[in-house]
Amino acid sequence: MGGNDKILLAHGGGGRLTQQLIDEYIVPAFSNASLNDLGDAASLDLSSNKICFTTDSYVVKPLFFAGADIGKLAVCGTVNDLAVSGAKPFAISMGLIIEEGLELAAFKTIIESAATAARAAGVFIAAGDTKVVEHGSADKLFINTSGIGTRIPGLDVGFSRIAQGDVILINGSIGDHGMAILAGREGLRFESNIQSDCAPLNGIIQTLYEDDCLRPAIKFMRDATRGGVAAVLNEIARSADVSIEIEETKLPINPAVLAAAEMLGFDLLNVANEGKFIAIVQKEFAQKALEIMRSHPLGKDAAIIGQVGPQGDETIVELATAIGGRRIIQMPYGRELPRIC
Amino acid sequence: MLQRIWKAHNLMDLACKDLPCSLNIMEVCGTHTVSIFRNGIRPTLPANLRLLSGPGCPVCVTDQGYIENVLTLAGRDDIIIATYGDMIRVPSKNGSLEKRADNQNVKIVLSSMEALDIAKQNPSKTVVFVAVGFETTTPATAIAVRYAAAENIKNFCILSAHKTVVPAMEALLSSEKAKIDAFICPGHVSVIIGSDAYNPIVTKYKKPCVVAGFEPMQIIEGIAQICSQVAAHAPKVESMYHAVVTPQGNVKAKAIIDEMFEPADGVWRGIGVIKNSALVLRDKFSEFDAAKRFGLSDGHPEDMPGCHCGEVLCGLIDPPQCKLFATTCNPDNPIGPCMVSSEGACSAWFKYGRRKKRENKQ
Structure with missing residues (x-):
């Protein structure tokens, strides 16, 4: 590398x-x-012509945080978007926008971390691009990933299938990613062992749809990233025109994460996750879904957290609180925590 | 826990069932307001027990004149404004710190010492720390000023809007506009000032004062305790926050407040001037007083048109009674500070309160 240890514009x-x-x-x-061909486009052989295609950009700050980094995040985020859409992730592309001056050692770690995540998720990086911009024109490193996957036959997920009585599950504790990012930010001087939950969810989701009985009973899935569980549930209520009720005492919460959130004034329902998804399942199959989730390492703290209420009544999300009260869960304003993914 | 809840509700029911009118309890502190809403406590209370949100959110009670002064200073090239986050969104007729086209010189800090660090890193600029808050944040400001004085850091000063809670509680009671029967006293403030600080309110106005922590159970038991006092016609100061609140408070913190600050008349949004309710730097430290350094006047411009934050802060109306609430005033576009601050009553009502379907689908 010519003796340089930093990314230069010439890179x-x-x-x-x-x-x-x-x-x-x-x-x-x-x-x-x-x-490896380094051609202008990748040629892919997909097993089906029913595909899902998605894209997402990652601007997380800091680049490295407890439990993951921007490289792993950029792979998992896009894999998860495909998986919750009912697709088997196949390949992703990766566009890197690098600010000159980024240390090559950091760059290497991030690329290797992305590669490890891709292997874990069973996808490959089919195409890529690298750009370097002047100092100040970006913040160290931005990554865009797009992903393609084939639709799982017999798995039909969408807002239109959600109906009264359906049960809402989550695969584990909420808010870990957002609070891990906060703990890693300059200026927030608190130490903790909070780890981001960043992980590829296609494995655990596969265990759900591989069950022939359960597959048709899975009505909807969504990863609870920006805006947290609150944003996902509000989107569901609004798009499916239903009310939703969840129970505070059923929400899986890591005590250290809760303590940090309370100290900093955050509501964990609004805090981002990168390895958690909400699944809406027909009531009769909820217990089975829960058992399957719990048998996977990414679902050992899975829980049934609530149910879907009547359609066309009030499209609100309500929380039954631990002390026996009730309150509304609003769509978060979205300003509280910038650049978490 | 269920047993404790059941017992508390029994005490409330007993006290409220024979009351000829409603029992109005003011939770002074914004953090209590948020906890009450977040935990859905209101719907569990007896119908004639009303909770009123009080003037205990520091951003909310800061008057418009102070906001204008901060904006004036922010317009200068030689100044860096260091502020706690919520303050940047408080609107005025001249915009807000957040909406100024060029807000590069506005830095959000999490502590007064961080503001001092910014001063050390920027010797060619003057850092003005937006010193807002009650007795909880005042000691931290005091320490920063003491440090600046000891280290001779001349490019640091504070614009004090520090206030004390008890004079405001007394002002509300003596104005008789709001019907307040008892107070849930703030938790954090009481850690500093001690529960004895509320004795004058009990002696003079015969109103129960119960200090509560922020856990829902502590708040419920605090309300139950007030109900017991009301039923027994025996108002007194009680603390349900034994772990951290003592009768005399944090003696060291009180001493440093006293060392650096002296009481002065303060302007409160919605209430007006309250005697000896503000804290200003003592003359000895006046070089660190931004108001004196920059010759800022103590004007009292009017609140934003149509904004009823003042009445909300005095417990005179609930936020939904303001015509702007959830229409033009919402967290995306706050008109008044009670919608800006995460501890503001309007923000809590907006976030956690049930509204009509039309408003939910906005």
């Missing part, structure tokens, strides 16, 4: 340094037949 200039960056850092980490 994005399309010349020798760009080639070095790709050859020495990117290709070895992501190595696969499609990427």
Whole structure:
């Protein structure tokens, strides 16, 4: 790398340094037949022409936080968007926008972390792009990933299937990612062992739809990222025109995360997750779904947290509180926690 | 826990069942307001027991004149404004710190010492710390000023809007506009000032004063305790927050407040001037007083048109009675400070209160 230990503008200039960056850092980490060709487009052989396609950009600050980093996040986030949409993730693309001055060692760690996450999720990085911008034009590193996957036959998820009496499940504790990011931010001087829950969810979701009885009973899935569980439930209530009730005492919560949230004045229902999804399941199959979730490492704290109320009445999300009261869960304003993913 | 809840509700029912009118309990502190809403406590109370949100949210009670002064200072190139987060969104006729086109010189801090660090890192600018809060945040401001004085950090000063809680409670009782029968006294403030500080309210006005923590159970038991006092016609000061609140409070914190600050008449949104309710730096430290350093006047401009935050803060109306509530005034576009602050009554009603379907679908 010419003795430099930082990304230079020339690394994005399309010349020798760009080639070095790709050859020495990117290709070895992501190595696969499609990427190694370094063509202008990847050719993919999909098993079905019923596909899901998604894209997301990652601007998390800081780049490294307890439990994950931007590389892992960029892979898991897109894998999860495909998985909750009822698709089997197949391949993803990765666009890197790097601010000049980023340390190459950090870059290497992030790329390797993305590669490890991709292997864990069973996807490959089929295409990529690298750009370097002047100091101040970006903040260290932004990543865009797009993902493609094939639809799972017989798995039909969507707002229109949600009906009164359906049961709402989550695969584990809420708010871990958002609070881990906060703990890692400069200026917030508190130490904790809070870890981001960033993880690929396609594995646990597969265990649910592989059960032939359960598959038709899964009506809706959504990963509870920005805006947390509150945002997902409000979106469901609004889009499916139903009311929703959840129970405070049923919400899986990590005590350290709760303590940090209370200290900083956050409502964990509004705090982001990167390894949690809400599943809405037909009532008769809820217990089975819960058992299957709990048997997977990413679902050991899974819980039934509530149920879907009547349609067309009040499209509100309500919380039955621990002390026997009730309150509304609103769509979060969205300003509280910038750049968490 | 269920047994404790059942017992508390029994005490409430006993006290309220024979009352000829409603029992109005004011929770002074904004954190209590939020906890009450977050835990859905209101719907569980007897029908004739009313909770009133009080003037205990520091952002909310800060008057418009102070906001204008901060905005004036923020317009200067040689000044950096260091402020706690909520303050940047408080609107005025001249915008807010957040909405100014060029707000690069506005820094959000989590502590007064962070503001002091910014001063050290920017020797060519003057850092003005927006010193807002009750007795809970005042000691931290006092320490920053004491440190600045000891280290001779001349480019640091504070614009004090620090206030004391008890004079406001007395002002509300003596104005007789709001019918207040008892107070749930603030938890954090009481840690500093001690529960004895409320003795004058019991002696002079015969109103129960119960200090509560912020856990829902502590609040419910605090309300139950007030009900017992009302039923027995025996108002007194009680603390349900034994773990951290003592009768005399935090003696060290009180001493540093006293060392650096002196009482002065203060302007409160919605209430007006309350005698000896504000804290200003003592003359000895006046070089760190931004109001004196920059010759700021103590004007009292009017609140935003149509905004009823003042009445909300005095317990005269509930937020939904304000015509702007959840229409033009909402967390995305707050008109008054009670919608801005996370501890504001309007924000709590908006976030957790049930509204009509039309409003939910906005």
